Amino acid sequence: MLLVLGALMVAAAILLVAFATSTPEKEVGLSRSLAALQSMGDVPKELTGELDRPFSERVxxxxxxxxxxxxxxxxxxxxxxxxxxxxxxxxxxxxxxxxxxxxxxxxxxxxxxxxxxxxxxxxxxxxxxxxxxxxxxxxxxxFGPNMFLYQKAYDRQNAMGRALPDAIDLLTISVESGLAFDAAVQQVARNTEGPLSEEFARVLKEMQIGQGRGAALRALADRTNLDDLRSFVSALVQADAFGIPIAQVLRVQSSEMRTKRRQKAEEKAQQVPVKMTVPLIFCILPTLFIAVMGPAALSIMDSFG
Known part of the structure; x- marks a missing residue:
């Protein structure tokens, strides 16, 4: 009996050691998954480059x-x-x-x-x-993109039209103070903001890379729809071609720009009464009649009732 019990105990010990040293199936599957992921990480970049590209480039x-x-x-x-x-x-x-x-x-x-x-x-x-x-x-x-570009161009042209008289004044003061025309344009581009400042900066860059003053100014006029800016550019180009002093031309143009700006303001002020007629008739007068005649109408209805 002692011999049998000893054999059983030895067998049980061997089984326990075998179970302790063996790897469960779950751990085997987990190790295989980790190995697969590691092998995918070692794939050359040429094969995974398509998946690494952003959504904007792929779709x-x-x-x-x-x-x-x-x-x-x-x-x-x-x-x-x-x-x-x-x-x-x-x-x-x-x-x-x-x-x-x-x-x-x-x-x-x-x-x-x-x-x-x-x-x-x-x-x-x-x-x-x-x-x-x-x-x-x-x-x-x-036609949505066309409408977007039209609105952007409309807002930009209006901003340039409002900033043009001040820019010409600054250009005139700079030239009369002794600066050259290129330096005066640089002062305008540096000390002002908005689309007109960007256009003057572009004109300056075009002149710095070797383009003529007249060609750079004509390109500026072609990029806009402003009649005032085009007439200003035309006067500068003619003054440069005939040798007329730039300061004198700028002074005349500045005075004309101020006069046109005042005339446009007066024109808009005269349009206000006409534009107020429609909301006055359809919005203000009906409410006024209701507030004034409403109580009287209710009293009359009560009397006859």
Whole structure:
């Protein structure tokens, strides 16, 4: 019996040692997963480069490329020149190019059609109403980038028109104080802010890289729609061509700009009564009649009642 018990105890000890030193199946699976992850980490960068690229390069860029291909087929031959002109008037917003505008027009048209299609069902329109609503959504999405550029150009031209008289005054003072024209332009670009300051800085850079003064000023006039700025540039170019003193021309232009600014202010002031007529008739007078005649009307109704 002692011999049998000893054998059993030895066998049990051997089994316990075997269980203690063996690796569970879960740990084996975990070690295999870690090994697989480590092997994936050791994959060459050429194979994982496609997954490491940002979402904009993997999805948005190919989408814009396809939209650009479709947009070029539907636009005219001179569309690139017209869009470039709009970008120049808008001040070349960062990231906006001719190709991007064309692709955004196609993407906006498709998005407008899809959004209008969904909203037409939500509004419960009829068949004719759905067709008209979807068509309007597509047209609005297609011309959305053009409207954005038009608004940017409009705001920019207005800002330049308001800053032009002050800039010409500063340019006149700088030239009359003894500075050269290039140094005076630099003073205007440095001491003013806004789109006009940026345009004068661009003119200065173009003259510094070797472009003539007249060509740089003409390029400035071509990038704007302001008649006052164009006449100012034309006077400077003619003065430079005929040898007329710049200070005298600037003094005359400054006086004319101030006069035009005063006339525009007077014109807007005279338009105020006409513009106030519509809200006065449809908004103010009805409420005034209600406040004045309302109590009397209620009294009369009570008397007859």
């Amino acid at each position: 948005i860029a190919p989408l814009q490329g396809r939209a650009l291909t479709i947009g070029r087929r539907f636009t005219g031959a001179d569309s690139s020149e017209r869009i470039y002109r709009k970008l120049e008037l808008a001040g070349n917003p960062p990231g906006w190019t001719v190709d991007r505008v064309v692709s955004l027009k196609v993407i906006g048209g498709v998005a407008g059609l899809a959004a209008a299609f969904l909203f037409s069902f939500m509004l419960g329109l009829g068949l004719t109403g759905k067709v008209v609503f979807i068509a309007l959504g597509g047209v609005a999405g297609y």
